[in-house]
Amino acid sequence: MRVRIVGTGRAVPAERITTRALEERLGLGQGTLENATGVVERYVCNAESQIDLACAAAALALEDAGLEPGAVDLIVGGCGVPYQPLPATAPLVMQRLGLADGSAAAFDVNSTCLGFLTAFETAGRMIEAGQCETALVFSSEVASRALPWQDAPEIAALFGDGAAAAVLRKAEPGEGKVAASLMRTYPSGWEACGIGSGGTRFDFRKEQEAFAAHSLFHMDGKELFRLTSRHFNGFVDALLERAGWRHDDVDLVVPHQASPLALAHMARQTGFAPERLVDISARFGNQIAASMPFALDVARRQGRVAPGMKLLFLGTSAGVSFGGMALEV
DSSP: OOEEEEEEEEEOOSEEEEHHHHHHHHTOOTTHHHHHHOOOEEEEOSSOOHHHHHHHHHHHHHHHHTOOGGGOOEEEEOOSSOSSSSSOSHHHHHHHTTOOTTSSEEEEOOOGGGHHHHHHHHHHHHHHTTSOSEEEEEEEEOTTSSOOTTTOHHHHTTBOOEEEEEEEEEOOTTSOEEEEEEEEEOGGGGGGEEOOOSSSSSOTTTOHHHHHHTSSOEEOHHHHHHHHHHHHHHHHHHHHHHHTOOGGGOOEEEEOOOOHHHHHHHHHHHOOOGGGBOOOHHHHOBOGGGHHHHHHHHHHHTTOOOTTOEEEEEEEETTTEEEEEEEEO
């Protein structure tokens, strides 16, 4: 797929909360949550909305690309949790960016933590098919909501808020390409991770107790670890084979920032040296779908991404799905 990234941007809310402060607030011993999660700090929305973060990241991505918002003719939102069930989040981002009615298409896709990759591939295919020229892909998350602080603070403390965006255009020969992308789903783990309320599963009027009981995030870490340990290596091998790459060809791995401990396990399991992974999870927490493009923007602005490099995006999501993309820049 002849598509390239021409700009990226990221945004976080103003408030930074350390794990030490959370421990004190919850009456936990010093180091209890930090040792359990590996997360030192995260940013949390107070005055900002999910749309505010998305637009801030998008504006920076467009600035990085040297483009005005009016150049965009496709906007794809890839958020794990939307702003509201209906309508989609992307049209509101389009409006806030100042795009005129009818000047672009705007819609959402959802594959939870893999939303950015799904949005990227969707936009890329539309660019390749000639349906658009310039696509803005974004993931924006307010992951600090609906967390189980009372029952599972070690899970709640993993998350942080943030947004990231990328601008995509057609790549000419020699300008890079998507060498391969792959997703595989293991629905045996469907109940291992999620938020049950908010859709049609529970009727708020008729099932208020059930709605309330399923309104917080839950995660069965043991089940997710079991599936990942059993299948993830084979998934990575299949993605590399599809790209025609060897393991040593990969210059940089941009993973979903599940947690510092999860990234350390990924490095051991897949055999990628830790220095080849972009790991920002201790500073920002798990930003759901925003974590992968956020990590990409950090790496680009740190000078860790250069023309000719081979990047491997890897992640897992609720569902349970594994996803990845092999990108030549």
